[in-house]
Amino acid sequence: MSKVFSRRSIMNAIGGTAAAAGFFRPGTAVAKLKKDIEPRGSNGTLERLPTLDLDSYDDFSTATRIWINGDLTRASEQRAAEILKSHGVKPTDKVSFEDTVRWVADDPIIALRSASWQRLQWHMWQELRREFHGNFDAYMSELEAADASGPGVLELNPGIEPEYTKHEIHMQPGGYTGDPFAGHLYHYGTNNFYNGTNHQDQRHTALAGAVPVPADGKVRRILDMGCSCGQQVTALKQRFPDAEVWGIDIGAPMVRYAHMRAVDLGIDVNFRHALAEQTGFPDGHFDMVTSYILHHEVTAAASLQIVKEAHRILRPGGVFYPVDIYPSPTNRSDHGTAIRHVRDWMTHRWNHERWWNDYLTTDYIGEIARVGFTLQDAAREGVGYPMVAPGGPRNPLGIKPV
Amino acid sequence: MAETKGNRPTYATDFITTDIEKVTFFGNVHIDNMMTTLLAMGNELWVQRKRQHILEALLAEKGVKPEAIEKYVATPAQEQAWAKERDVLVARLWSHHDKNTGEYNFASDWNGK
Numbered sequence: 001m002s003k004v005f006s007r008r009s010i011m012n013a014i015g016g017t018a019a020a021a022g023f024f025r026p027g028t029a030v031a032k033l034k035k036d037i038e039p040r041g042s043n044g045t046l047e048r049l050p051t052l053d054l055d056s057y058d059d060f061s062t063a064t065r066i067w068i069n070g071d072l073t074r075a076s077e078q079r080a081a082e083i084l085k086s087h088g089v090k091p092t093d094k095v096s097f098e099d100t101v102r103w104v105a106d107d108p109i110i111a112l113r114s115a116s117w118q119r120l121q122w123h124m125w126q127e128l129r130r131e132f133h134g135n136f137d138a139y140m141s142e143l144e145a146a147d148a149s150g151p152g153v154l155e156l157n158p159g160i161e162p163e164y165t166k167h168e169i170h171m172q173p174g175g176y177t178g179d180p181f182a183g184h185l186y187h188y189g190t191n192n193f194y195n196g197t198n199h200q201d202q203r204h205t206a207l208a209g210a211v212p213v214p215a216d217g218k219v220r221r222i223l224d225m226g227c228s229c230g231q232q233v234t235a236l237k238q239r240f241p242d243a244e245v246w247g248i249d250i251g252a253p254m255v256r257y258a259h260m261r262a263v264d265l266g267i268d269v270n271f272r273h274a275l276a277e278q279t280g281f282p283d284g285h286f287d288m289v290t291s292y293i294l295h296h297e298v299t300a301a302a303s304l305q306i307v308k309e310a311h312r313i314l315r316p317g318g319v320f321y322p323v324d325i326y327p328s329p330t331n332r333s334d335h336g337t338a339i340r341h342v343r344d345w346m347t348h349r350w351n352h353e354r355w356w357n358d359y360l361t362t363d364y365i366g367e368i369a370r371v372g373f374t375l376q377d378a379a380r381e382g383v384g385y386p387m388v389a390p391g392g393p394r395n396p397l398g399i400k401p402v
Numbered sequence: 403m404a405e406t407k408g409n410r411p412t413y414a415t416d417f418i419t420t421d422i423e424k425v426t427f428f429g430n431v432h433i434d435n436m437m438t439t440l441l442a443m444g445n446e447l448w449v450q451r452k453r454q455h456i457l458e459a460l461l462a463e464k465g466v467k468p469e470a471i472e473k474y475v476a477t478p479a480q481e482q483a484w485a486k487e488r489d490v491l492v493a494r495l496w497s498h499h500d501k502n503t504g505e506y507n508f509a510s511d512w513n514g515k
């Protein structure tokens with residue numbers, strides 16, 4: 001059985017000394033979050049889901065998802081290969097997207113894979129929603145109490161959300177902007193997406209650890225764009241305890257949750273409800289700008305504009321580190337192949353990644369060089385964080401020339 | 403626009419709803435819906451088993467024998483509360499059957515709206 005203890009007691013135990021690996025350095029003004037809802041305590045840095053039933057429900061969903069992503073997906077891809085073969089096509093052949101989808105869509109195993117994925121996810125969102133909306137007053141009071149607490153600043157700017165940001169990506173009810181508890185839903189929902197391997201922000205900690213430091217070693221201010229629940233923001237603060245760290249997101253409920261979580265952990269980081277393409281920060285303000293899986297969720301125009309904005313707000317010598325699922329979607333060697341079409345179709349259509357096709361055809365990596373960064377093509381130079389699999393393609397980064 | 407509930411701002415906006423709840427993957431919406439039910443059933447089953455394991459472990463620590471569980475007689479208040487909970491479970495398992503219209507097709511509506 002995993003040990004259950006309060007996150008706050010971890011912070012207090014660590015006291016003012018350097019953080020133990022995996023845990024956070026406490027912020028300065030540690031005031032217990034008022035109206036904290038934590039009926040089942042915490043497991044490390046994650047509050048346990050508030051009821052045993054929901055926790056077990058989530059646990060079984062994760063297990064089912066692992067089966068879908070593993071055995072069932074392999075069976076589905078095997079079927080796709082057989083069907084393609086019957087049309088005289090190899091999975092690695094370049095054929096049209098329309099043909100590929102027309103050939104494979106009627107297969108029951110391929111349909112089962114998409115259907116079970118989609119329906120399981122639907123259940124998960126519904127169950128989480130039932131908890132948070134079913135106890136609306138309590139959870140809203142908790143958010144309101146956190147809004148007014150520190151450490152760290154929370155800035156909300158209602159009304160700034162462009163239409164393209166209002167889709168229900170991943171079928172999340174209300175999307176990132178439209179549900180008052182979008183942050184709660186996303187945090188627990190994505191724990192499930194990570195097959196249970198990110199409960200202690202392991203992925204975010206690894207990413208924060210991989211960001212290259214500017215050549216002069218100065219890291220005073222850091223911005224994480226599209227920060228969702230702020231897991232990378234707190235991980236960056238852990239790595240750079242003396243830096244002022246900001247997270248921005250277009251979902252106001254996302255940054256409210258991120259702020260609440262940081263306050264509860266006693267970590268002094270700041271959140272602003274803002275667009276990555278128009279952050280509102282002054283020119284040359286940051287030493288590092290990061291993002292994690294943001295670019296594939298915005299339009300082509302926004303994706304390019306975000307690169308320009310990062311260039312504007314970074315100081316000379318500053319580092320831009322946008323991490324995404326495929327580091328260079330427009331140059332992928334498997335781009336346009338039959339098997340990629342099958343996967344892209346499932347991602348775009350059945351995981352409701354609304355802007356996936358924009359992502360696949362937008363050269364935002366090339367844009368890093370075009371706006372004036374020195375582009376380090378990590379895919380060749382072997383630095384950066386491997387996104388697809390260990391040893392697989394790595395992320396590029398931009399350095400603003402001095 | 404940011405919405406309010408009562409007099410409290412929720413900072414939630416309007417949003418664009420996905421068509422994903424109106425899809426049939428198997429050409430017959432009832433088959434799709436049955437699968438949705440079965441997925442929920444699996445989850446529910448595990449929810450109960452997990453609780454059961456915890457309870458039985460705790461009870462054993464306190465010396466409660468399995469026969470005592472078998473012979474237990476519920477009070478009317480318990481019966482009422484449990485019936486309410488049972489009805490929520492029915493809704494959870496079946497409520498989507500009358501909502502998914504199956505108007506979009508897995509095979510031909512692949513590009514979405």
Ligand SMILES: C[S@@+](CC[C@H](N)C(=O)[O-])C[C@H]1O[C@@H](n2cnc3c(N)ncnc32)[C@H](O)[C@@H]1O
Nearest residue numbers: 176226227228232249250251274275276292293
């Ligand atoms: C896949 S999530 C990113 C995950 C997150 N970076 C993490 O560390 O877990 C995408 C996030 O980007 C936000 N987003 C989408 N478009 C945005 C934009 N133009 N500006 C800022 N945030 C945006 C969404 O609200 C959402 O929270």
